[in-house]
Amino acid sequence: MSQSENEKLLAEETSAYSSAARVKYYNIVIKSGKGATITDANDRTYIDLLASASATNTGHSHPHVVKAIQDQAAKLIEYTPAYFANDQGARLAPRLTKLAPISGPVELAWGNSGSDANDAIIKYSRAYTGRQYVVSFTGAYHGSTYGSMTVSSVSLNMSRKIGPLLPGVVKVPYPDPWQKLKGESEDDFVERMFNAFKLPFETYLPAEEVAVILIEPIQGDGGICKAPTEYIKKVYQFAHEHGILFAVDEVNQGMGRTGKWWSIERFGVEPDLMSVGKSLASGLPLSAVMGRAEIMNSLESPAHVFTTAGNPVSCAAANATIDVIEDEHLLDRSTKLGKLAEDFFNDAKKKYDFIGDVRMYGLDGGIDIIDPKTGKGDDEATTKLIYRIFELGAIIISLRGNVLRFQPPLVITEEQLKQAFKIIDQAFSELKEGKLSLPDNADEIGW
Template sequence: MAWENELGDKLFRENMQNVAPTGIIQYYNLVIQSGSGATITDVEGKQYIDLLGSASAANIGHNHPHLVEALQDQISKIVSYDCGYFTNPTSLKLGERLTKIAPGSRARKVSFGTSGSDANDGVIKFARAATGRQYIVSYEGAYHGSTFGALTAGACDTAMVHKVGPLVPGIVHVPYPDLYRHLKDETPHDIAQRYFAAFKRPFETYLPADEVACVLMEPIQGDAGIIKPPAEYVELVYQFCQDHGILFAVDEINQGLGRAGKMWSIEHFGIEPDLISTGKSLAGGLPLSAVIGNADVMDSLGTSAHVFTAGGNPLVAAASMAVLDVLEDGHLPEKSAKDGEYAKENFLKLMDKYEFIGDVRMFGLNGGIEIVKDRETKEPDNDAAAKIIFRAFQKGLILVKLNGNVLRFQPPLVITRDQLDQVFTTMDEVFADLEHGRIELPDELKNMVW
């Protein structure tokens, strides 16, 4: 067996016996003991550089001392209390802070939850309530989460909806612009226009615009493979929304909080959204999410229409205050932008060397590296991507893939230059191993799902 870590392997298998398969995205047998900054240590003491960043939930790095201290301090006061009934100074401060850091200058209010998924359900509820309209337009390729509303709004993998229907009615999907796989000789302008025409088609055929509550969009699609649409397209959609009284909502759960080189990924487009869903890194991966929206929109739902026992509780609120301190004081969005450029240069150098790298997309420390069979046809090579991440794991990098063939590069934003250099040296070795046919996948890894 190609596994090197016996204890990890044993514990991994034990976990598979107890936890329902739906909760496990199987890659390799890593079992984590501890983490610090951009590194993770497994149960056998082996250290890895974390290029997954806990699925973009560890933007400030693992166990940041400021976060740990804030948690310890809060624990000594009160761990949790249902804020739906009675709030506390920490949760109160966080509510105010979140209304201030949302992009733009509008008056905002916030609604807390415990997962990105419930935040997107919230977006659907608030949008419907505020407009009195039923339809939601979202995107093919989107991942919005696992609760019913979020699941229905997403559209990235049939396995997610298989056997669980019926889903939520009134959600329509339109295609998301792709600057990589496009028609021959198309410019970004052509692509923006073609996809905007596709966006409008439902409105011209079966979807009355005055019955649409909101468009929900990831400004950069994460799980689809880190895909950024042309700015012109986003502007056209936003203008269409303005013209028809449709709210414009953005899912910042994966791409927000510095990940994409700005505090919020929608800032790449200079647009002020009406509703924002956020989560993941918001409390350093602890269960906290929020819908932040225009005050009048957020006032549209009455008591208990969107409230959760643990939503915004004092402990996660303390964590979130600490996360926001670290992001702001450490200028992590700016660091992400700068280091993202450095990472892009390095991946492009590797692309010069290895034909199987079809595209390098990098927006902040936030990349999708396409592994293809042929640069001309751009045919995805899922098998090669699986081999790469397996060898990377053996060499001390935690790396997974998106959409079958796209390497996911989302390290904690605190990753150092030395660590980044180590990553690129290792990736070069991994790619060379692939090129020379030196990677054999263990049988059980031949069916990696994502």
């Protein structure tokens, strides 16, 4: 292909594709992928450090997943599970509920995306409790349907010009590392943020009218940051003391991403409801809301049915995905390789004064790029870095303007990981030496 094949295809797409439907980063068209690499329309191959926004934890075109898709597609692509079960979905449902970090009988309902799974949390919570209010957190990304968008709080463009959004939603501050005061102890930080959490309940929000508290235990698009364990435990206890359901969004952080099946397993509490998507079917459209059986039976059909949700091909891909995670020990692999990544970025922090906080939970990392003089996030330096890393042959993006998002497929090899480290270190070195400049479309890049 010609050198301009990416540009040619993008030009063809531009007249037919809405600008609201893509967060811009690089002008490439992805043609193929294998394992932890992707290849663009110009036949250039990159190490993938994004894993399709953590939607391909098993890597691109894993042979076992591909075969499962091909075999099922040859037999039955779709017959709506809204009316009849299919054999793949019938096998998958009990398999997935068995993995849920919830004691007692657990049931699920299928969806097409993490967005509708989070909508389902709102539906089931209101139905079960008979209450209207939903509490979520600043910095959250829960999806782009009206319900999931309403409980999100990561970009003004997710509310600008499209209101009114869903009523009855109240947002409280997420205890992210940027909220911590200089010299503040962890205990004092947790107490201060928990007091901020309680403020609405003490001033205008009756706890007895709140149906659910929905949280990402580790925020994804909010910057890959983990809430303090003691904070989660306090919120969990508060919820249960007031008859409020505690729900977690595992769409980004689930399916082995953090070295455990679910990120909530790092906190020692059990959710009442949880949403799953993205890597559930290795990127094919499939999601699930899972929860305690009595909650999941609080609605009657057709309160949560979709024509293609739980279709045979997506369910076959999900069954194969679970096979791969188990057979290839991807939880352990995420933990082991995540430690290598954590060591690399912490070593880099010693060399480069523009690296701030390093957060790594398995192969799941957020690295802050800061202005050394002020200690504040440096969006321009971050954009220079990610673009240079792209030029050198790896795909990485930014969050919050100044956070490097590090989420490679869990099947990445140690050799590929070390090659990515070389690329990143070269970009770090060139930034330090003042050799990097902003790309021409810098003002379009990022969230």
